[in-house]
Amino acid sequence: MTIENNKRIAKNTLFLYMRMFLVMGVSLFTVRIILNALGVIDYGIYNVVGGITILFSFLSNTMAHASQRFFAYELGCNNRQKLVLLFKANMTIYAIISLIVIALTETVGLWFLNEKMQIPVDRMLAAQWVYQFSIFAFIFSMFATPYKAVILAREKMSLFAYISIVEVFAKLLVAYLMIIISGDKLKAYAVFQFLVISGISITYILICRKKYKECRFAFTWNKQYISEICTYTSWSFYGHASMSLRSQGVNILLNLFFGPVVNTARGIAFQINAAITNFYMNFFQAVKPQIIKLYAQKNFHELFLLIYRSSRFCYYLMLIVSVPLLLETHYILKLWLGNVPEYVVTFTRITIITTLVDSITPALGACADATGKIRLYQLFVGTIIIMNIPLSWFVLYLGYPPEAAMYVILFISIVTLFVKLYLLKTMIGLSFELYFHEVLKKIGFVTFIAILLPVCCLFFTNEGFPRFCLVTVISICWVSISVLEFGLTDRERQLIIFNLKSKIIK
Template sequence: MSNTTRIAKNTIFLYFRQILIMLVSLYTVRVVLNVLGAEDYGIYNVVAGVVTMFSFLSGAMASASQRYFSFDLGKGDTEHLKITFSLTLTIYLIVAVIVFFLAETAGLWFVLNKLSIPLERVSAARWIYQFSIISFVFTILTGPFMADIIAHEDMNIYAYVSIIEVLLKLGVAFSVKFFSVDKLILYGFLMLVVTVINTSIYRAICKKKYPECKYNFCWDKEYVKEMFGFTGWNLFGSCVGVFKYQLVNILLNQFFNPIVNAARGIAFQVNSAVNSFSQNFSSALKPQIIKSWAAENKDESISYVLRGCKFTFFLMWIFTLPLVLEMNTVLSVWLKNPPEYAVLFTRLALIDCLIESVSYPIMTLAQATGKVKVYQSVVGGILLLNLPFSWICLSLGMPAYSVFVVAIIICILALITRIIIVKYISGFSIKLFLKKVILRCFIVTVFSSVSSILLYRILPVSILFTVIKVIIDVLLVGAFIFVIGFEKSERNSVLSFIKTKLKKVNPLCK
């Protein structure tokens, strides 16, 4: 199987998986919001978010382990891969202990003393926090197994397990309303059970399928030093992500109330669902970028990056445009009574993520080179500005949505900085990036936006016409992407792929 075919196959697997997951996840949020109420839902988001602050540790390790697994596979060194996996799992165990200690000390103190939680819900918040800690530890220990699956490009496994996980979460949402106990506490406990099941499935599959996933304690001081050198700077990058999302969420809690946190939680549920389409493509592409670089095919690796930047943007845009235009109707139908700010927050979060999506393949290229010190320190330093500038805006009495505007401005600055730094560490061409990515994305965005806005003004407002407008909009955006966004060779590849599939269904097709 060629690399292009493998990427296409894995993307299709992840794409259809994500459509199902998105529909189920969004419906699950509706059920949970109705069962818990806006206040309890906001409490769950902000309390669980305190634990998620420690995800910068596991996030850094996830990037490092994927990079080293793919690097060993790219070189064809299966024996070294076994050492890499065992060392990685050892480090993850150490990280899990560190997270548990930090969460039960500094984190617990913060939840009980600094969060804005109604007095009568403090006890429930304590339970939710403990369940979230245990759940997060299990999530950390899932990391090496998921990284190995992605490195092997077996995205079908990743897709199937993810579907099982989201269906279990839907089952949790439905089952909570049938019990008379505190529903917030029960919801937290059942979400922990889902995490344990998910970790067990990944572990069982990997141990059976991949020879390297048999843990043998080993300690190579020099190799650990190299991995920690790489991980250390990724750790800084992951920490920045925590500042952008979780700490800003806590900041909103300090200036406003749990209802605002609920609105932000809904915004990021929608954002996460849509963003997963582009991230899935990046996940399918990531091993090939790293493997090509490891095999010293640098031009091929950069070619993957250029196409990846453009395609990730298009995969986001095809959903973002109709959602932004029809967000009011979508949230009203989805949630019936969405919290205040939910519509505006969701629109701004989608725009922020749309801009960031262009960066995913560039981040992978930086990791492939191994030269992440300058990249992470400079880009991370820029992204760190999210917290202080958000605090300044809120302190000056600006509205809650100002933190999203700050995030969008900083995201644009970070993208420009990424491009400049990657040029110097990899030979990445800024001229080609502007010509092949930015120019085509800009033209598609302008043409599709104008046609979509005209369409939305012509057709009347109703649920039926909203569905019709979204379908037409997706088709229009897809047509603009195919005609303007794709190069001739890319259009020919798409047509050839469609013809091949049609021939399998009907041998008479030509």
């Protein structure tokens, strides 16, 4: 069974990485086009105004998390009848959430946009276009979420990858249209983004309705299952709200203190971060259903081994791409964007380091979700994450520069890691000592070894394309060697070497 699960994880990871490289390449390519088409001010407006809508996305994110957890759990128990009923209950809740989102965004959100945001007067009408079409796009994507959850719970990553590839080419078409059209490009970009998101959402719905019997929506009020889902999501809601506040709340604070130019810098930094985050999240998407199913089967020995392994592997995958990016941030941004806006280099570096810390924890969160008993977990973790907002406001109020808010996020991420470990020790008996030995100690030593040689390369040549190529090649190779030699168990190393040899011989 373990061999079969490992093969499934490997196959699904392959599909997700094929998707990732295409998505990442197109996404990074289009950022420069969109930035040049919109300009620094309009790009910042789109980033922060769309962020008001995203601030409410914790509602759908909470349900997405819950949907995948419940679907994967019932698939692990082979309870297909309950799966059908749970899907209908989920869709009923999503319909209610959509009404809540519309009510909040068209009242509180609209007031905040018009009265509090720092937006040039002559761009306020365009900002309102962005806001309204962002709401429309959000509603469409929210209704597609349970259908995506079914695909992920069934571990059909190839289907997920193919739809994502279509989405990527649609966004590439949008970038081309932004070059050739005239008129108000910010308004046009908002409309195009809505068309892409709504089209992809409808695609998910139609395909899942055709392929999977449980994907049939009928408005039903099943009190038992709706109560079960709501009990679980009530605390998960708090956790996802805190993450949304961390991201978009800090973005809004930066706008209030410094204006849309700083939002542009943050937006670019997060575009880069979103692209490279896929290096570990694609692997984790393939692992997550297995964590939930192993817990459902009460196979704790295999569960703990998978947590240790996936925590390390997520970090290593992130480390491989992070080292060259951190060392050559300025040159990469100059090569990519031409003119590098102020604060982008610093924001990018701090954000990447924060994501390195965060990459250790997805398996811990998935394991907590699998238990279904997440009240204390979400209460403690969510409260700590929410502290980003008052602490960021405080340091900015004292007159510190914009990057101070990013350092606050990094500090909170480190604290959150250790809080999650303590909570899982009390919830499922996860040993902190074993986790430290199997994960933290190994990744710490690998990181120290991995950065030595690439850092030395910086001192022998001046910034430019030759040094960029040298640092990139040496970083990737040396980090990979460091991981292989110092970051794996003997069994993991033997399996990787065996697989590599079999591929070469083939």
